[in-house]
Amino acid sequence: MKKYDLLIIGGGCAGIAAAIAAYGSGISKIALVERSDILGGILNQCIHSGFGLERYGKELTGPEFAKSLLCEFRKISADLYTETTVLDLTKDTAVISGKHGYEKLRFDAVILACGCRETPIGALPVTGTRPAGIFTAGQAQSMINLKKMDIGDDVVILGSGDVGLIVARRLKILGKNVIAVLEKSDHCGGLERNRVNCLDAYDIPLKLNTTVTEVCGTGRISGVYAKDLTTGECSYIPCKTLITSVGLVPERDLLESFGNNALPKNVFLCGNCRTVFDTADSAASDGAETGRLAAEFLKTGIRTYSSHPEKSARPLKENETLCLECPRGCILSVKNGRKSGGRCKKFT
Amino acid sequence: MKKYDVIIIGGGILGCFAARNLAKYDLKAAVLEANNDVCTGISRGNTSIIYPGYDTKPGTLKTKLCVRGCLEFENLCRELDVRFEKRGSIMVAFGERSEGVLRKKLAQGVENRVPDLKLLSKEEVLTLCPDITDKVTMGLYCGNTGTVLPWELGIAAFENAQKNGVEFVFNEKVVSIRKGENYIIETERNTYSARGIVNCAGLRADEVREMLFEPHVRIVPTKGDYFVFDTGVSLRGNHIIFCEPEAKGKGLTLVPTVTGNLLAGPAEIPSEGKYDTGTTQEGIDFLLRNLKEKFPTLDTAHIIRSFSTLRPNPYYVNKNNDNSYVLNERSISNFTVTRDEEGFLSFIGIKTPGLTCCDGLGKLAADAMAEFLGAEINHNFDPVRKKTVRTDGLPFEERAELVQNSPAYGKIVCRCRGISEGEIIDAVRAGAKTLDGVKRRTEATSGRCQGSFCTERIMEIIANELCIPVSEVLKDSIGSKVLEGLL
Numbered sequence A: 001m002k003k004y005d006l007l008i009i010g011g012g013c014a015g016i017a018a019a020i021a022a023y024g025s026g027i028s029k030i031a032l033v034e035r036s037d038i039l040g041g042i043l044n045q046c047i048h049s050g051f052g053l054e055r056y057g058k059e060l061t062g063p064e065f066a067k068s069l070l071c072e073f074r075k076i077s078a079d080l081y082t083e084t085t086v087l088d089l090t091k092d093t094a095v096i097s098g099k100h101g102y103e104k105l106r107f108d109a110v111i112l113a114c115g116c117r118e119t120p121i122g123a124l125p126v127t128g129t130r131p132a133g134i135f136t137a138g139q140a141q142s143m144i145n146l147k148k149m150d151i152g153d154d155v156v157i158l159g160s161g162d163v164g165l166i167v168a169r170r171l172k173i174l175g176k177n178v179i180a181v182l183e184k185s186d187h188c189g190g191l192e193r194n195r196v197n198c199l200d201a202y203d204i205p206l207k208l209n210t211t212v213t214e215v216c217g218t219g220r221i222s223g224v225y226a227k228d229l230t231t232g233e234c235s236y237i238p239c240k241t242l243i244t245s246v247g248l249v250p251e252r253d254l255l256e257s258f259g260n261n262a263l264p265k266n267v268f269l270c271g272n273c274r275t276v277f278d279t280a281d282s283a284a285s286d287g288a289e290t291g292r293l294a295a296e297f298l299k300t301g302i303r304t305y306s307s308h309p310e311k312s313a314r315p316l317k318e319n320e321t322l323c324l325e326c327p328r329g330c331i332l333s334v335k336n337g338r339k340s341g342g343r344c345k346k347f348t
Numbered sequence B: 001m002k003k004y005d006v007i008i009i010g011g012g013i014l015g016c017f018a019a020r021n022l023a024k025y026d027l028k029a030a031v032l033e034a035n036n037d038v039c040t041g042i043s044r045g046n047t048s049i050i051y052p053g054y055d056t057k058p059g060t061l062k063t064k065l066c067v068r069g070c071l072e073f074e075n076l077c078r079e080l081d082v083r084f085e086k087r088g089s090i091m092v093a094f095g096e097r098s099e100g101v102l103r104k105k106l107a108q109g110v111e112n113r114v115p116d117l118k119l120l121s122k123e124e125v126l127t128l129c130p131d132i133t134d135k136v137t138m139g140l141y142c143g144n145t146g147t148v149l150p151w152e153l154g155i156a157a158f159e160n161a162q163k164n165g166v167e168f169v170f171n172e173k174v175v176s177i178r179k180g181e182n183y184i185i186e187t188e189r190n191t192y193s194a195r196g197i198v199n200c201a202g203l204r205a206d207e208v209r210e211m212l213f214e215p216h217v218r219i220v221p222t223k224g225d226y227f228v229f230d231t232g233v234s235l236r237g238n239h240i241i242f243c244e245p246e247a248k249g250k251g252l253t254l255v256p257t258v259t260g261n262l263l264a265g266p267a268e269i270p271s272e273g274k275y276d277t278g279t280t281q282e283g284i285d286f287l288l289r290n291l292k293e294k295f296p297t298l299d300t301a302h303i304i305r306s307f308s309t310l311r312p313n314p315y316y317v318n319k320n321n322d323n324s325y326v327l328n329e330r331s332i333s334n335f336t337v338t339r340d341e342e343g344f345l346s347f348i349g350i351k352t353p354g355l356t357c358c359d360g361l362g363k364l365a366a367d368a369m370a371e372f373l374g375a376e377i378n379h380n381f382d383p384v385r386k387k388t389v390r391t392d393g394l395p396f397e398e399r400a401e402l403v404q405n406s407p408a409y410g411k412i413v414c415r416c417r418g419i420s421e422g423e424i425i426d427a428v429r430a431g432a433k434t435l436d437g438v439k440r441r442t443e444a445t446s447g448r449c450q451g452s453f454c455t456e457r458i459m460e461i462i463a464n465e466l467c468i469p470v471s472e473v474l475k476d477s478i479g480s481k482v483l484e485g486l487l
Helices: A013-024 A041-045 A060-073 A137-145 A162-173 A192-203 A253-258 A278-301 B013-022 B061-078 B098-113 B121-129 B148-165 B203-207 B283-296 B358-373 B398-407 B421-429 B435-442 B457-465
Strands: A002-009 A030-033 A047-052 A079-081 A084-089 A092-098 A101-112 A116-118 A134-136 A155-158 A178-182 A210-216 A223-228 A232-240 A241-244 A248-250 A268-269 A320-321 A331-333 B002-009 B031-032 B091-094 B118-121 B138-142 B146-149 B166-169 B174-179 B183-187 B191-199 B217-229 B242-243 B251-256 B262-271 B305-317 B326-328 B337-343 B344-348 B412-414
Touching: A002 A013, A002 A278, A013 A030, A013 A041, A013 A060, A013 A101, A013 A278, A030 A084, A030 A101, A030 A320, A041 A060, A041 A137, A041 A241, A047 A060, A047 B098, A060 A278, A084 A253, A092 A278, A092 B398, A101 A278, A101 B061, A101 B398, A116 A137, A134 A137, A134 B148, A137 A162, A137 A241, A137 B457, A155 A210, A155 A223, A155 B121, A162 A192, A162 A241, A178 A320, A248 B262, A253 B191, A268 A278, A331 B061, B002 B013, B002 B183, B002 B358, B013 B031, B013 B148, B013 B191, B013 B344, B013 B358, B031 B191, B061 B146, B061 B148, B061 B358, B091 B098, B091 B121, B098 B118, B098 B138, B121 B138, B148 B358, B191 B358, B203 B217, B203 B305, B217 B283, B217 B326, B251 B283, B262 B283, B337 B358, B344 B358, B412 B457, B421 B435
Parallel strands: A002 A030, A002 A101, A030 A079, A101 A268, A134 A241, A155 A178, A155 A241, B002 B031, B002 B191, B031 B166, B091 B242, B191 B344
Antiparallel strands: A084 A092, A092 A101, A116 A248, A210 A223, A223 A232, A320 A331, B091 B138, B118 B138, B174 B183, B183 B191, B217 B262, B217 B305, B242 B251, B251 B262, B305 B326, B337 B344
């Protein structure tokens, strides 16, 4: 069984940055596991610019940012497992499956940098049928930009998350009819800069206080019922494509084996897997800091927590534990010595 | 014109089991299925329960087949290499009226000779199922109730029937039937002749029968909405729970399925027709309200999917003076098996516990046809079907060796369910042609991300295996292309 000082799960911007930083802090036996055939994660499908300002001082596209990180990564010594998925994790062993084999890796410390997954339409209170033509925003972005797939025309976008706004612009540039972005709250969910640059600049209407209540269509989607939440009125919008951009959930399935107990000290979370960041730059910077902290832990046994974002800045005290489920990674107090925490109020 | 001894119309679970049972005889048989895969209609969505047989009246065909079907189910699933979990069930009451229902069911069950059946006190219910509200007053336990994935079972029967010589023709919607020396069946594309017909057309079984005969029974569907919870959400005790409401009305059933997902439903509501498969606000609200009331600790934030199914309710029809037909007020509670001619058998409105009885009904059809046609036993029939490789659950060394020999079993495509590329390729080679076909055979895309990461990869695998452009890949039925083309 191979043995590493540090195992990093996920080769997106946070994972790569963590590997580089850990190596820079003196850790030499590092393994990076990535399920795709290339490194870079979601950056590869983000062909728009606006990346890398924090790390490289200039504005790059997603793939350029990934390439720059990759150039740095190539200079360090680390074992890279691509097309490999971690299927099971304990405090010192990972079971991996990939084209090169199914095996166990041992480690002293592990960093989870698995990113997020998108909330699918099934989890929303939307009734009606489930025809073809419904995509999540990130899925649509990957299909369009990486696979050159034409996902369809006459698009309604449900939810105004950043990816949804960027995909709306992308579709408009491709000549598609983007009917509207519907947002159930009274403000745009994405960054102000994305609202201005993606919607306003391309005349894509943003309908606030509006949501989709029902999907219609048998083979392919034929329309949706949209409800104005202030007046309660419902209207039918014919469409051939529905994209959902309603929320990201940190991908922490691997932590399930730890149950409701506090995470072992040698298990680190970073990037969007720890908390949903607004930008890839922040996720990368959180990855770098976590890489340094993991190195420090390996050398000294002292465990501190990344300061990104400010909200969960402070290190955990002896009687505290991290929420395993909520996107914010809330700090919970452990009562009467029982490690029953693990999940914050929202998830119990 | 293609000639057969027997043609089965409809490739749902019933058609598949009629086919498998017909293969036990020396007969040339074919299944004509209107859709592009088996088990895409009623069989794809139901409560997935194998009932022990205390729900139905003593002496009926339903009861006979159900009690026997349940007892033989484990063997059937072993033969077909299909997952079956004998979970045991508790029917729970919340007051005097529903307690009465439980007592009646107990008496009925005893008369039907259902084994392992007993009443439970409130305390006993709460011990076996601590997640139910303490408003529960009584329970009816049955150890034999089980659960199976209906499409997994149907697909297994299809594969086994096909292996034993039954032909399956897809995208063959029957449009007319006439009677000459044999039955002449016209589909949208071809003409078939058969000496016998088994009508398993599900929701359209009444229409198929009426292609040749006067109306007698018609189907009026009702809809049932369901929730699927993420894996990790479970009921302590892992029993199937039937809630018998105290006020007269609809109940609620919770099933810990074989995939580890908790299924909740159905919310029964009238349907707008045979193609109305959308969920409704009314249904969703009913489920949410009832879950909160009966299972206060279940977190509905972990619901990953809702779906709706259609139930075929059969009604006798009467002819008016003006030659129009009216339905009887009450639907038929027994299975409706009509044999208008010796060679024409129809299953109309086979609903709960149709899944439990699928093999029994299939055998009934096959035996009737074999007797009518004077068929001999097929001594080459092989009842055993092996499922394709499933990496999850293999012992470590075995899996390592498998991946070493075939790297495709190492590459994980569906991350939520841990399904490898090799398993998806196997599914396509075994007959899956669409995303939902792959999903029904492997569970890929049915996890918590609902396919947002792996759909494009699965589309590429399907396209590659079927030698079609990726832009032609369907989600499900004809007309459900995922893409409009390539950019």
